[in-house]
Amino acid sequence: MNDRVIQILRDAFPQLIEKFFTVTVPLTVLSFTLALLIAVVTAMIQYANVKVLRQLCRVYIWIIRCTPLLVQLYLVFYGLPSLGILLDAFPTAVLVFGINEGAYMAETMRGSLEAVPSGQMEAGYCVGMNYLQIMWHVILPQAFRTAFPSLSNSLISMVKGTSLASVITVTEMFRQAIVINGRVYESLALYSEVALIYLAFCSALTLLQRWSEKKLNAYGGAR
Amino acid sequence: MMLQVNHVHKSFDGSPVLRDISLEVSKGDVIAILGPSGSGKTTLLRCINFLERPDSGTMVFEGKTYDMPTISRADVNAIRRKTAFVFQNYNLFLNKTVLQNVTLGLISGRRMNRVDAEKAARAALERVGMANRTDAFPLQLSGGQQQRVAIARGLAANPDIIYFDEPTSALDPELIGEVLTVMRRLAEDGMTMLVVTHEMEFARNVSNHVVFMDGSRVIEAGPTREFFAHPREERTRSFIRSILERDGKA
Numbered sequence: 001m002n003d004r005v006i007q008i009l010r011d012a013f014p015q016l017i018e019k020f021f022t023v024t025v026p027l028t029v030l031s032f033t034l035a036l037l038i039a040v041v042t043a044m045i046q047y048a049n050v051k052v053l054r055q056l057c058r059v060y061i062w063i064i065r066c067t068p069l070l071v072q073l074y075l076v077f078y079g080l081p082s083l084g085i086l087l088d089a090f091p092t093a094v095l096v097f098g099i100n101e102g103a104y105m106a107e108t109m110r111g112s113l114e115a116v117p118s119g120q121m122e123a124g125y126c127v128g129m130n131y132l133q134i135m136w137h138v139i140l141p142q143a144f145r146t147a148f149p150s151l152s153n154s155l156i157s158m159v160k161g162t163s164l165a166s167v168i169t170v171t172e173m174f175r176q177a178i179v180i181n182g183r184v185y186e187s188l189a190l191y192s193e194v195a196l197i198y199l200a201f202c203s204a205l206t207l208l209q210r211w212s213e214k215k216l217n218a219y220g221g222a223r
Numbered sequence: 224m225m226l227q228v229n230h231v232h233k234s235f236d237g238s239p240v241l242r243d244i245s246l247e248v249s250k251g252d253v254i255a256i257l258g259p260s261g262s263g264k265t266t267l268l269r270c271i272n273f274l275e276r277p278d279s280g281t282m283v284f285e286g287k288t289y290d291m292p293t294i295s296r297a298d299v300n301a302i303r304r305k306t307a308f309v310f311q312n313y314n315l316f317l318n319k320t321v322l323q324n325v326t327l328g329l330i331s332g333r334r335m336n337r338v339d340a341e342k343a344a345r346a347a348l349e350r351v352g353m354a355n356r357t358d359a360f361p362l363q364l365s366g367g368q369q370q371r372v373a374i375a376r377g378l379a380a381n382p383d384i385i386y387f388d389e390p391t392s393a394l395d396p397e398l399i400g401e402v403l404t405v406m407r408r409l410a411e412d413g414m415t416m417l418v419v420t421h422e423m424e425f426a427r428n429v430s431n432h433v434v435f436m437d438g439s440r441v442i443e444a445g446p447t448r449e450f451f452a453h454p455r456e457e458r459t460r461s462f463i464r465s466i467l468e469r470d471g472k473a
């Protein structure tokens with residue numbers, strides 16, 4: 001590697017990091033929060049077997065899981081304006097990523113809710129709690145614990161997935177790299193640098209996941 | 224009369240599990256419900272606490288009469304707050320400590336303040352000999368300890384009656400004694416109890432009344448001493464004989 005390339009990487013680094021923390025991370029955090037919200041609500045609706053709404057949830061999950069994320073991005077950003085619905089790039093990305101990952105996480109949450117033994121709910125009723133109290137204090141905490149590894153997966157995959165926002169003009173870290181590369185033509189070096197930043201951050205998240213799982217395991221036993 | 228159920232019927236998918244069951248409980252009664260596997264004992268208890276809805280039947284609880292299939296959610300809650308249920312497999316809240324298991328229903332279900340709830344919880348845990356494990360989680364305890372915590376959880380709310388569904392049958396033999404001892408002490412303190420059990424010694428020595436079920440019906444019911452000394456029905460006699468054989472006391 002010659003001095004020129006090293007200099008390019010050095011110059012690019014602060015710009016990439018800046019975009020990472022000002023765009024990639026907020027995009028991930030907002031999208032993931034939205035996804036989690038959608039997941040919990042749709043999973044609870046299905047778990048409680050609420051009529052009509054339950055079917056709506058199934059349709060949502062079906063459509064989202066069976067169409068490509070990239071197509072969903074294009075559809076909302078380039079397609080909807082012709083119906084008069086015009087959203088900025090960043091909110092579009094948050095919305096699409098949130099709605100998309102929400103469908104997968106909803107299935108995770110539903111499975112985890114159903115994995116909580118039914119005796120937990122019955123015991124709650126028998127000590128005088130109502131449905132929502134039992135959900136809040138007993139069922140949801142246990143379901144979250146079961147879902148945690150899977151949800152962590154979703155988060156990590158979302159960090160990287162935000163690079164897709166580049167195709168709808170959101171200048172997150174990857175698009176910044178493309179822009180820089182347009183001036184200097186060092187694809188191999190620059191994209192490696194980007195990959196390493198993703199790698200470092202996601203590795204940190206993985207460690208955080210391990211550590212959190214240990215904490216969550218505090219309440220003993222195999223479950 | 225504290226509790227009375229009349230003419231309870233219940234079917235699962237068209238096959239009857241309870242046929243015309245009637246039962247009376249007075250304050251201070253310890254009633255043992257006996258019967259072979261599949262006779263409907265668990266279903267009966269679950270119907271009495273509305274974990275299952277009977278197809279028909281009425282309940283008189285502390286002077287008020289309810290139609291069991293159509294009873295309102297509010298009435299069910301009101302009745303449940305005066306009763307406690309001890310499950311065969313404990314069903315302690317797995318994400319809560321021993322102390323929280325006992326206080327949760329008091330604080331969240333019964334709107335008691337935390338200080339009073341913890342006081343009541345510690346007193347109840349004391350009664351079952353678990354006051355020294357308040358910070359443990361259920362899965363860190365033995366089955367016998369979990370069941371004692373479950374009894375404390377029911378006890379803490381000062382119920383008028385406690386239902387037990389085979390409280391010792393999920394336990395290793397060496398752990399059964401500690402739970403039965405707790406139950407015997409409750410009975411001596413005058414607690415009203417309805418106990419589904421396979422423990423003949425317990426039924427014989429602690430209960431004052433026995434209900435024998437077979438094939439989804441009550442076959443025979445009566446005072447404990449009479450039930451064991453002079454069973455009227457042939458099916459009762461053969462059941463008692465088979466249990467005594469099982470326990471090696473025939």
Ligand SMILES: Nc1ncnc2c1ncn2[C@@H]1O[C@H](COP(=O)(O)OP(=O)(O)OP(=O)(O)O)[C@@H](O)[C@H]1O
Pocket residue numbers: 235236240258259260261262263264265266267
């Ligand atoms: N939720 C259910 N759905 C369908 N059938 C059920 C259900 N619960 C119980 N049954 C059936 O009802 C019958 C009575 O069951 P129950 O559990 O009340 O018997 P039991 O007397 O408690 O038996 P055991 O001594 O084995 O606990 C059984 O044949 C059982 O298969």
Ligand SMILES: [Mg+2]
Pocket residue numbers: 264265266388389
């Ligand atoms: Mg049973």
